[in-house]
Amino acid sequence: MPVTIRDVARASGVHISTVSRTFSAPHLVNPETRVRVLACAEDLGYRPNRAARALITGRTHNIGLIIADIANPFFPPLIKAAESQARHRDYHVFVADTNEDAAAEEELVHALAKQVDGVLLCSPRMSNSLIEQLSREVPLVVVNRQLAGLPCVLMDVGQGARSAIEHLVGLGHREIALLGGPRGSWTSRELRRAASAAARAAGADLTVLGPNPPTESGGLAQAEQVRRAGVTAVLAYNDLMAIGLLEGLDALGVRVPQEVSVVGVDDISLSRLTRPKLTTVATPTAAAGRTAVDMLLQQDTELPRTGRGSGAAVAVGVRRTTAQVMLQTELVIRDSTGPGPYAGRERPGATAAGPGPHRRADPGGPTVAAGDVVAS
Amino acid sequence: MPVTIRDVARASGVHISTVSRTFSAPHLVNPETRVRVLACAEDLGYRPNRAARALITGRTHNIGLIIADIANPFFPPLIKAAESQARHRDYHVFVADTNEDAAAEEELVHALAKQVDGVLLCSPRMSNSLIEQLSREVPLVVVNRQLAGLPCVLMDVGQGARSAIEHLVGLGHREIALLGGPRGSWTSRELRRAASAAARAAGADLTVLGPNPPTESGGLAQAEQVRRAGVTAVLAYNDLMAIGLLEGLDALGVRVPQEVSVVGVDDISLSRLTRPKLTTVATPTAAAGRTAVDMLLQQDTELPRTGRGSGAAVAVGVRRTTAQVMLQTELVIRDSTGPGPYAGRERPGATAAGPGPHRRADPGGPTVAAGDVVAS
DNA sequence: TACTTCACTGCAAAGGTTTGCACAAAGATC
DNA sequence: GATCTTTGTGCAAACCTTTGCAGTGAAGTA
Numbered sequence: 174m175p176v177t178i179r180d181v182a183r184a185s186g187v188h189i190s191t192v193s194r195t196f197s198a199p200h201l202v203n204p205e206t207r208v209r210v211l212a213c214a215e216d217l218g219y220r221p222n223r224a225a226r227a228l229i230t231g232r233t234h235n236i237g238l239i240i241a242d243i244a245n246p247f248f249p250p251l252i253k254a255a256e257s258q259a260r261h262r263d264y265h266v267f268v269a270d271t272n273e274d275a276a277a278e279e280e281l282v283h284a285l286a287k288q289v290d291g292v293l294l295c296s297p298r299m300s301n302s303l304i305e306q307l308s309r310e311v312p313l314v315v316v317n318r319q320l321a322g323l324p325c326v327l328m329d330v331g332q333g334a335r336s337a338i339e340h341l342v343g344l345g346h347r348e349i350a351l352l353g354g355p356r357g358s359w360t361s362r363e364l365r366r367a368a369s370a371a372a373r374a375a376g377a378d379l380t381v382l383g384p385n386p387p388t389e390s391g392g393l394a395q396a397e398q399v400r401r402a403g404v405t406a407v408l409a410y411n412d413l414m415a416i417g418l419l420e421g422l423d424a425l426g427v428r429v430p431q432e433v434s435v436v437g438v439d440d441i442s443l444s445r446l447t448r449p450k451l452t453t454v455a456t457p458t459a460a461a462g463r464t465a466v467d468m469l470l471q472q473d474t475e476l477p478r479t480g481r482g483s484g485a486a487v488a489v490g491v492r493r494t495t496a497q498v499m500l501q502t503e504l505v506i507r508d509s510t511g512p513g514p515y516a517g518r519e520r521p522g523a524t525a526a527g528p529g530p531h532r533r534a535d536p537g538g539p540t541v542a543a544g545d546v547v548a549s
Numbered sequence: 550m551p552v553t554i555r556d557v558a559r560a561s562g563v564h565i566s567t568v569s570r571t572f573s574a575p576h577l578v579n580p581e582t583r584v585r586v587l588a589c590a591e592d593l594g595y596r597p598n599r600a601a602r603a604l605i606t607g608r609t610h611n612i613g614l615i616i617a618d619i620a621n622p623f624f625p626p627l628i629k630a631a632e633s634q635a636r637h638r639d640y641h642v643f644v645a646d647t648n649e650d651a652a653a654e655e656e657l658v659h660a661l662a663k664q665v666d667g668v669l670l671c672s673p674r675m676s677n678s679l680i681e682q683l684s685r686e687v688p689l690v691v692v693n694r695q696l697a698g699l700p701c702v703l704m705d706v707g708q709g710a711r712s713a714i715e716h717l718v719g720l721g722h723r724e725i726a727l728l729g730g731p732r733g734s735w736t737s738r739e740l741r742r743a744a745s746a747a748a749r750a751a752g753a754d755l756t757v758l759g760p761n762p763p764t765e766s767g768g769l770a771q772a773e774q775v776r777r778a779g780v781t782a783v784l785a786y787n788d789l790m791a792i793g794l795l796e797g798l799d800a801l802g803v804r805v806p807q808e809v810s811v812v813g814v815d816d817i818s819l820s821r822l823t824r825p826k827l828t829t830v831a832t833p834t835a836a837a838g839r840t841a842v843d844m845l846l847q848q849d850t851e852l853p854r855t856g857r858g859s860g861a862a863v864a865v866g867v868r869r870t871t872a873q874v875m876l877q878t879e880l881v882i883r884d885s886t887g888p889g890p891y892a893g894r895e896r897p898g899a900t901a902a903g904p905g906p907h908r909r910a911d912p913g914g915p916t917v918a919a920g921d922v923v924a925s
Numbered sequence: 926t927a928c929t930t931c932a933c934t935g936c937a938a939a940g941g942t943t944t945g946c947a948c949a950a951a952g953a954t955c
Numbered sequence: 956g957a958t959c960t961t962t963g964t965g966c967a968a969a970c971c972t973t974t975g976c977a978g979t980g981a982a983g984t985a
Binding site: 574605 | 972974
Binding site: 193224227 | 940941942943944
């Protein structure tokens, strides 16, 4: 019943190899023959069997996309962009959800390895060493984690944290809390590092609360702690937690931004819809999805696979090109941040250390410039 | 480099067919041999090549999931549930996004057809006849659309609309607007049909506004119309539109629920986070994803495929089992609905037509009971 | 003892495609 | 007009696995 290359060959009176070439190497076949074959194929509704093709070429034209939690609104735009980009290049995308579980991640990489040309690992919870080990099994591109020797797509949350802290300090806040993210998250560590440094540089105190689950309830659960900590501003690991915190503070009768200012990270679409609208560090999630697919596919076309004539070639020139891309973030100021107790007064560090509220203290952040591609 | 069944055979001193059977028909191989083979396979890190397996068995152990818009928060829970359910049964899921475009849908079904054992079509925008035609190419399960002769997973939005209208009328509203969804949406038609009937039965007027894009901005854009229509309550096609409407009304200075009550459909997680919290008809999206996968896989195991010994068998007993499942919806009352102008007065239709506010008028709705599975 | 049954394993074909090589015919070069 | 390219096509092997059939012993039966 399913129409194969053989049916097309019979219908157009050529050998199957000619049909094959009509699709995979059109320049090798006579234009007249080509149109005839194409017409027959169209007629019969022929579609090449990708499994058979994969078997011999060693490329499946599939990629795997491993996500910590599809239901987390941070990811869908990334998934959407990655799928779209992949499809433009004639790749299909397996999407898999790990429920934030490192063991599930590992198992999924194994399960997918034979079936895809590469895997996008988004916000992994695994250890670095495990990721490196897995990368020997299947080409990997990591999103939201920096790993030497592996292609990574990063969002410059460090810069975002600095902007956020400076924004808050500029508004007159000196006692700031950071709501940490989940254990094992590179983003969370990076955020903490940059926020601490920025707070120190600006003469503010930073209290770290966490780790927390990166969810609304994770933020809600910390509302009481936030109030008790006596801070006047909070930077949350992500918007979901920030929104949960908004809920929690509301329930406690704490007004935002009059009593406490709140800043999120991600700029999920939801953050425009809360009351007050959330001030947040926008991360370019769709761009990250696109970029990650591009990097994976570029790597894929460079490396030869199991095809017939391989063998020695792999051992010789394998030197992988491991680019790392850092995407820019941007502070989006909305209504959840307002003046703090020191509003209008001179900032403690400002006169001594820099040119004013928009000074960019950069105490040892990532050296990769925003938007740059650096091969290593 | 990649380890094949042959490597395992060599290592364990048996023929490759024995290795194959160790995995696909363990009861046919001597327990001692089996453990030896398994040990070798484990050692070498062997994973069967699914492309090769697909080639001969005719089943890929993949399914396709075609979604109108991944970024629409209605879908991620469905995707997540479907993926999880599929994985439990050793299937992987291709996710593809159509951007609400019917042509893209068709193309995707074609593209995926050869590569999957079946496709889940979620909230399709295609015509019924096209869907039926495509279903001859690859097994299909349709979500959110009723099609005779095809397995469908439906949410009882009709019941939901009735509950919503009755809730509003019970609160004293008589002039109600329905914000329609996108053209081609079965859910939108169904909603409209049931809401009209329910409004008529309860003696209220229903104004239909639309069709609209099923997004926040789609709802926002209708705020002005809603005010001009002079209604005191609105039922929106989905939560996203309802939330957009909330925004729009707020911008116009119309207070919710004091001046206008708003009801959404879906109960996306976001609807708990707006101010006021949204009253909505909860649809069981995760259950729909699970159910759809189950139905597809059940159908899949029933129908034989291209395998060696097929042939006549297909022609004989092909009679597809096309179950249709209707999942129950539930009205969740939150803060966006409040008393209307007729609050406290006697309802016009109530005394004449039924037993009171929770009467269930059912003027020609679907005959399939909620939660029932009906083979046709 | 001779025969059947049974459990296990090996053999080889098949599935749809790609691709290196060989070959033929036509055109180019001298 | 003989040789060399070029262009287009066919041939057949290879990719990795599954599976019907046949074969081998050993155990059970008469």
